[in-house]
Structure formats: structure tokens, C-alpha cells
Amino acid sequence: MIRAVLIFGGGSAGFLAALTLKRRLPELPVTILRSKDIGIIGVGEGTTTTVGYHLHHYCNLDVATFYRLVEPQWKIGIRFEWGPRPYFNYVFGYELDTIYPPLPRGTGYYLDGEEAFETAGLQSRLMHENKIWLRRPDGRPQLCADEWTYHLENEKLVAYFETVAGHLGIPIIEGTATEVLQNDHGISSVKLESGEVLTADLYLDCSGFRSELLGKALGEPFHSYKDSLFCDRAVIGGWSREEEPIKPYTTAETMSSGWCWQIEHEYHINRGYVFASAFASDTEAETEFRTKNPKVQSTRIVPFRAGRYERLWVKNVVAIGNAAGFVEPLEASALSAICMQCQALAEVLADANFQPRASTISNFNRHLNRSFDTIRTFLALHYRFNRRLDTPFWRECLEKVELHEAARFVEFYRENGPSVLWRRLLLDTNDAREFGTEGHLAMLVGMSVPYDSAYRPSAEERLQWQRIQQKITEHVRDAFTVPQALQMIRAPGWKWPDKFYDKPHAMRR
Ligand SMILES: Cc1cc2nc3c(=O)[nH]c(=O)nc-3n(C[C@H](O)[C@H](O)[C@H](O)COP(=O)(O)OP(=O)(O)OC[C@H]3O[C@@H](n4cnc5c(N)ncnc54)[C@H](O)[C@@H]3O)c2cc1C
Known part of the structure; x- marks a missing residue:
């Protein structure tokens, strides 16, 4: 007992x-x-939407007090500077695991080039414009707890x-x-x-x-997860925000021997280079980190396994x-x-x-x-197809990262392209709940992983896709920027919607 x-x-x-x-x-x-x-x-x-639900629904912690004491910033997705595109996004919401009417196929088929994910969906467009909330016809923000989480x-x-x-x-x-x-x-x-x-x-x-x-x-x-994840150290630093706009997303940038995050706080920018000590010494990693981020003040090294x-x-x-x-x-x-x-x-x-x-x-x-292993598997997908830099570390990743359960998803994608047909079948329940078809397609389409499908969008579909993107752009035009949203939630009389997090929630979606 x-x-x-x-x-x-x-x-x-x-x-x-x-x-x-x-x-x-x-x-x-x-x-x-x-x-x-x-x-x-x-x-x-960084967090995922699970955290908001856990704090405010399961633990019943007041949203307004949390904002006042913790001063979180918003995150509506991750921008990956990985693969051949300038960048792609993995957002809270559905952009790749979606068929926009009247198109006959999932979005991924229309993102078959190497352009950035500027207008793959509303969330991507918001990210592109450094905006956070859409504006409703009555002028108030459209708030949905599934569509953003916190930087803390x-x-x-x-x-x-x-x-x-x-x-x-x-x-x-x-x-x-x-x-x-x-x-x-x-x-x-x-x-x-x-x-x-x-x-x-x-x-x-x-x-x-x-x-x-x-x-x-x-x-x-x-x-150990060392057959999929080769990194084992991070050099961490940051600087006080100057004129940089607050981005409503995390950035993950490809580096020579790993990757670097950028996390946004109101007065501070936090960066960290996660690297593999088999490919870079602490000094080499720090030099690369500082060269790319000259404003970084003090740094520290955090080893992990x-x-x-x-x-x-x-x-x-x-x-x-x-x-x-x-x-x-x-x-x-x-x-x-x-x-x-x-x-x-x-x-x-x-x-x-x-x-x-x-x-x-x-x-x-x-x-x-299984929850832990699912995260490992999804991260393996990030590493296995990133061809942005041709360095010894990334060559090793392309050749050797073990995909584990993600292999089935990749096999289907290779033969059929970014289809959403088997969205409920290709992933085990755990993978589906955590990162889902949206996450897996974001990685594969985002890194322009080639596929064999005989299907190619017609000229008419391409035209429709352009019209959809125009509508998305128009919808986001008068959305709220981060400073506007901050001003709004700090104004007297602001009230978070009642029962904002009032439903059970499972992992990222
Ligand atoms: C490089 C890096 C980046 C990360 N980025 C993210 C991120 O973006 N998002 C995210 O969600 N997580 C991130 N994490 C993970 C995050 O650090 C942890 O998930 C989280 O902070 C939980 O830490 P913890 O409470 O387990 O450990 P700690 O914060 O280390 O707490 C350990 C506690 O145990 C106590 N303790 C230990 N030994 C003793 C002892 N002998 N006697 C008494 N007390 C003791 C310590 O005093 C402390 O209170 C990151 C981690 C690393 C290393």
C-alpha cells in the first residue's frame, strides 16, 4: 500500500x-x-501542445496566472533549415496530412519542388509573416489551444x-x-x-x-539509442534580444556535426548546438556556433546520452x-x-x-x-534524409541511422509519394498519436525525399493549388503579430476563453 x-x-x-x-x-x-x-x-x-493541456486541464493551473509568472512565448511549429529547401515547417495543425478541396490529393504532391514551405497552410503562412493568431470577422483573435504551445x-x-x-x-x-x-x-x-x-x-x-x-x-x-541518434553533447548560449522580431516558432538549423536550435523569449534569444563528439570537439563546435551566432554571450557544454x-x-x-x-x-x-x-x-x-x-x-x-522509443524513431527520420550539408557527420547519418518502426512509413512513401490514404494504418497507435502522419510527411516532403509514384498533378490542379495558396495568404493578411498579441493579453479586461483547455489531450496534436 x-x-x-x-x-x-x-x-x-x-x-x-x-x-x-x-x-x-x-x-x-x-x-x-x-x-x-x-x-x-x-x-x-521548447514544448509541445501536450504541456499546455497537462498544466491547464489535467493539473487545472490557471492560464492567466501562468502567463503572468512564467512569461511564455508562443510556438506554432518548428522551422527546419534541413534538406534542399530553404526551410520547411512542422506545425501544430494539419498541412501535409490534409486534402484541400477541390484538390484530389494530399498537399505533399503539390510541394514536389524545392521551394520553402511559405504557404503550405495557415500555420506556415503565420510563421512566414511572424504572426500568431488569425483575426475573426468581429476583429477578435481566433484562439485554438491545439494550434500553439509555449517557449518557456x-x-x-x-x-x-x-x-x-x-x-x-x-x-x-x-x-x-x-x-x-x-x-x-x-x-x-x-x-x-x-x-x-x-x-x-x-x-x-x-x-x-x-x-x-x-x-x-x-x-x-x-x-541506448546510439544506433539512431549520434549526438551526445550540446553547447548552449544566447543573447539579449535587440531589434530581432520575436518569431512564433522554434528554428532547427543544420550544422556540420549536428543541429542548432533557436528558441524565442521576449527579451532573450536562446541557441544551442547539439553535436556528436565523434565528429567535433567541444572547441570546434563552439567555434562553429559562435561564428554563426556572433552575438552569443557566455556558453556552457551539456553532455548527455x-x-x-x-x-x-x-x-x-x-x-x-x-x-x-x-x-x-x-x-x-x-x-x-x-x-x-x-x-x-x-x-x-x-x-x-x-x-x-x-x-x-x-x-x-x-x-x-513505447512512448520513448516512438520519439527516438521519429527523430531518426529527421537524421536519415537530411542532405543539406555534405560533412562526415551527415554522411554517416545518411548511411547508418537506423529507422526502426519508421521504415514501414518510408517504404510506402517511396513507392506511393505523400499519400494520406493509410494515415491510420501506417503508424502504430503510439506513433500516430504523438507525431502522426503530419509529422512523418513533414519530414519526408520537407527534405524532398524522392518517390516513385506515377501520379503527377495536372496543370489544372497546379492552378487550383495556387488559388488555395492565395486564399491562405489573404486569410493571414490581417492576423495578429506577436507584439500585438502580447499587448492584447496584457491589457486590462483581457480574459482567456472559459474552458480553453477543457478536454483531454494526447501528445502533440
Ligand atoms: C541540451 C538540452 C536541451 C533541452 N531542451 C529541451 C527542450 O527544448 N524542451 C524540453 O521539454 N526539454 C528540454 N530538455 C530537457 C529538460 O532539461 C528536462 O526535460 C527537464 O528540465 C527535466 O529535468 P529534470 O527535472 O529531470 O532534471 P533537473 O532539472 O536536473 O533536476 C534534478 C533535480 O534533482 C536534484 N538532485 C539531484 N541529485 C540530488 C541529490 N543527491 N540530493 C538531492 N537532490 C538531488 C537536483 O537538485 C534537482 O532539483 C533539454 C535538455 C538538454 C540537456
């Missing part, structure tokens, strides 16, 4: 676990342990979580654990530097990359966040994964009436392993 939970770690994983459990199971006592000496990772800025600053986010935890009466113990004691059931107690000893029935390992309980104490084996532990729940330990596993932030999936892990745990405890049996735990592990 689980009567008390100790959350080992107070980064975003630890706090999200505490808030989730407290909201779903208010009767269950949870305590957070964190070490100010060790601190938090302090990166983690990790430290502001964790500070906000701490405030909420305070309001919910969640105790936070400041201290560094120096010893972890075990018995047949798993962890029996955690001893702090101060000599204090903490005990619980269930221990959540939210200790970040250190994985103090699952990895170190219990010795759970690590399942891509993969997950074999099981996330072992004995009386459940790992959440970086303590459970990690993939690079190419799809900004880490916070979403944490939200899903927290929800899964809360639902399991509720369903099992605080007495989870072996079959529940093994299915919990199966479910979350």
Missing part, C-alpha cells in the same frame, strides 16, 4: 510529478527533496512550480542525499548530508541525469524526466514526456487503489518505453 511518496529531485520533473499527484490524488502525501548545491539543469525551453524559460518555470507547490502545501526539503539504503522491496531510506533520514513507500527518481535511485542505486540497465532505462518502474522506484531517459530536444519532447509519465503514474495509482500489482507495473513500463 502506498501511503507516502518521496520525490527525489526538484527540477521540472520533480515539481510536475508533485503537482500532478496532488491534483489527481489530493489525499496522498508527497514530499519533494532537492539540493540547491546540485541545482537544476536549467535548459528545456526553465528557471522561471521551476520557480512558478515552486509557488504553486507552496499554495498546495507540498513540503520541500532542502538537502543533498549522500546515501541510499535498500531492502528487498527496493529503497528503504535516503540519508541526507545533514544526517536526516527520509523514508516513503514510493520513491520518484527525479534526480535528472544522475538517476540516483533507478540508475545508480538499483542498477537498472540503460537502453540518448536512451532510456530498460524499465522506468522497478520495485518501489519510478523514474521521471531525465532520470528515466533522454533524447535531444529536436522535437522538444522532454517536458511532454514528463507530463505523460506523471499522468500515467497518477492514473495507475488511482486505478490500483494505491496497491499496484506486478501486471500494472509491467504495463506501465511497456507503455512508457
